[in-house]
Amino acid sequence: MFSIIQAAGWPIWPLVAxxxxxxxxxxxxxxxxxxxxxxxxxxxxxxxxxxRSAIPSPDVVAQLEQNSLLGEVLASGFRALNxxxxxxxxxxxxxxxxxxxxxxxxxxxxxxxxxxxxxAAPLLGLLGTVIGMIEIFGSQAGGGAVGSATGGNPxxxxxxxxxxxxxxxxGLIVAIPSLIFWRYFRARVDxxxxxxxxxxxxxxxxxxxxxx
Numbered sequence: 001m002f003s004i005i006q007a008a009g010w011p012i013w014p015l016v017a018x019x020x021x022x023x024x025x026x027x028x029x030x031x032x033x034x035x036x037x038x039x040x041x042x043x044x045x046x047x048x049x050x051x052r053s054a055i056p057s058p059d060v061v062a063q064l065e066q067n068s069l070l071g072e073v074l075a076s077g078f079r080a081l082n083x084x085x086x087x088x089x090x091x092x093x094x095x096x097x098x099x100x101x102x103x104x105x106x107x108x109x110x111x112x113x114x115x116x117x118x119x120a121a122p123l124l125g126l127l128g129t130v131i132g133m134i135e136i137f138g139s140q141a142g143g144g145a146v147g148s149a150t151g152g153n154p155x156x157x158x159x160x161x162x163x164x165x166x167x168x169x170x171g172l173i174v175a176i177p178s179l180i181f182w183r184y185f186r187a188r189v190d191x192x193x194x195x196x197x198x199x200x201x202x203x204x205x206x207x208x209x210x211x212x
Contacts, residue, residue: 011128039070118178125171132164
């Protein structure tokens with residue numbers, strides 16, 4: 001592997017950095033977008049159950065907030081009613097919507113960086129290709145015989161070809177998985193957001209029964 005990097009020349013190092021960063025982002029997103037960390041299936045039912053007759057204690061609300069991102073949204077509704085039991089339905093919805101926007105921002109974290117890598121990697125590979133072509137033309141000019149491969153420097157010619165081909169291939173190797181994972185995470189985020197939106201709407205209707 002190191003011999004390939006050496007043959008590809010210095011233009012491949014930005015691609016190596018992009019590949020390492022992309023791998024780190026993919027691992028981080030796989031960990032952060034797990035269902036149990038975002039919107040556990042039975043959380044909304046449990047939150048409604050513990051607040052059938054009254055708003056839970058601050059300790060219970062704190063535990064709910066630490067449970068998941070959906071827990072943070074639901075806890076914001078409890079806290080809003082604790083502060084003002086006569087809070088209007090519109091204000092209650094606004095509170096949950098604000099907490100939902102913060103949760104959405106956390107869900108979409110680093111996705112833009114992964115999309116940027118997917119877009120930039122082919123361009124970095126193209127840059128390496130262009131530099132390799134420059135090496136090739138330089139080897140031809142150095143031999144004094146324009147347009148003849150035999151008149152150039154064979155070592156420099158081989159180096160230019162290596163730079164051009166390896167960087168093109170490595171750019172695609174980095175870009176294609178990054179794009180696939182970006183689309184996968186984008187779909188997961190959209191699914192989580194839909195789940196949280198439906199849960200929040202159900203929770204608002206429940207909180208309306210607790211308002212005094």
